[in-house]
Amino acid sequence: MNQDGMEESAKNIEGSSGNTSLPLVLKKLLLSRDETLQVASAHCITAVLVHSPAKHAPAFIHADIPEFLFEHLSSSSEVLVWSSCNCLTLLVEEPLFFSKCHTVYGIEAVVRSLQGSLKMNNIELHKQGLLLFAEILTRQPEEIKLFTSSAMCRDAGRALQEAVSSPVLEVAAEALKATSAFLRKDHQSTPPVQYGELRALLEAMLNRCAEFSQTLLSRRPLGHASSRDSEKAILQRGKFLLSTLEGFRSACRLAIEFQSEPSAQENPFTAPSAKKEDTLEAFSEFLLSACDSLCIPMVMRHLEQTTHPALMEVFLSILHNLFVIVPHMKEKFSKKLASSSFIRLTLELKARFCSDLSHSALNQVCSNFLYYMCLNLLSAPEKTGPPSKEELSAVSELLQHGLPQISSRSPESLAFLSDRQYMEGAARQRQYCILLLFYLAYIHEDRFVSEAELFEAVQSFLLSLQDQGERPPLVVFKASIYLLAICQDKDNTLREQLHCSLISIS
Helix, strand or coil, X not given: CCXXXXXXXXXXXXXXXXXXXXXXXXXXXXHCCCHHHHHHXXXXXXXXXXXXXXXXXXXXXXXXXXXXXXXHCCCCCHHHHHHHHHHHHHHCCCCHHHHCCHHHHHHHHHHHHHHXXXXXXXXXXXXXXXXXXXXXXXXXXXXXXXXXXXXXHHHHHHHHHHHHCCCCHHHHHHHHHHHHHHCCHHHHCCCCCCHHHHHHHHHHHHHHHHHHHHHHHHCCCCCHHHHHHHHHHHHHHHHHXXXXXXXXXXXXXXXXXXXXXXXXXXXXXXXXCCXXXXXXXXXXXXXXXXXXXXXXXXXXXXXXXXXXXXXXHHHHHHHHHHHHHCHHHXXXXXXXXXXXXXXXXXXXXXXXXXXXXXXXXXXXXXXHHHHHHHHHHHHCCCCCCCCCHHHHHHHHHHHHHHHHHCCCCHHHHHHHHHCCCCCCHHHHHHHHHHHHHHHHHHHCCCCCCCHHHHXXXXXXXXXXXXXXXXXXXXXXXXXXXXXXXXXXXXXXXXXXXXXXHCCCCC
């Protein structure tokens, strides 16, 4: 039956008074042994659902049509399997599909079908199967467990691992979406949590993205005529990288959620003498290592060509999550990020995209990332003793309130820090935050403003405090003195001015 014929049939069905018998008629066709009739039945169901899904989907579900469509996923006919997948993808949009628990009984058929189809050369079948799997994983209610055994969860993960490694970009892209949905706590919480399998899936995902990025870089077109192709390639790589990062972020969230689950800490069936690789701790350390060796380099290479706010929002939220996932490494990780110019990078993002109250989600993510990184750096200073709890608490409060308000470029921040006019409380907090950011950047060798300009700004800031009779938090005052000292040490012409800035604050 051609497309026009199916649409006309759907309209006739909708207008007929006896449409209640339609599901039973199509169900009989699905149960027939004639493959042509089975395919035609699936096509008719699809045409009806496309035409009026909300009206007809419940009737098909009550007639147990999904049960027979799931059975047809094991067919040797690629056309029947594709038609059944297509039909099921439309049916899962109806919430009744899940309350009837069709997915719980059908998920094994989906996974087995996906495993089998990936061995074939039918790309459209790969894509449709992965689309159905992703829709089920995404829409499945949390209170209804999808994978009732760890073996089925393992098989699903291995099928996705094979799919994300596909040399066909469209197939790998669909697999990334399914992977992100698969890494949900309720999908993974059937004990024991198989961290080794999750790690293998993430490694395959990251390696495929790295391979794709390198392929595009090695194929850079030459000449003006190819600039459009180059832009298209950059956009394509950005989308693939974003999907990869979203999958990785899902894994990070999973690790955080499992921290409060005693039964998820390690595999209880692992022999005592075996290496403790299948544990939450080992998985968490893998996430940190993978981000450091793969995610960060891929994002930084992409930033050399373009900057996409949504991608950076996901990326910075991953970095923020890693402070929580591996708490014993948060100071070391923060120092590495600071010495790699991440304070400058985050401030530039805020200045570029968040200055006009747009991209509020990105601004919040940037502020949260800077907040935790700054606290980590201040808690483990390089050359001085750590601040007291009271000092750290005061700094925490001013960073929390001040960082979201900062969205200016470096010259504007220096000018604001130099302002000698009367400062209200909120404005003064912003100055404190800006000064601390410059201090932490400088102390980790990220000097993105000149010593002379910074010296003058800090000097003016301290004189403004003196004019208004204010006493800043001790951490802020120490940071000011450090910046004055380091600036004059780098620039001999500033040494004579240093004594003018050593203001006693009583």
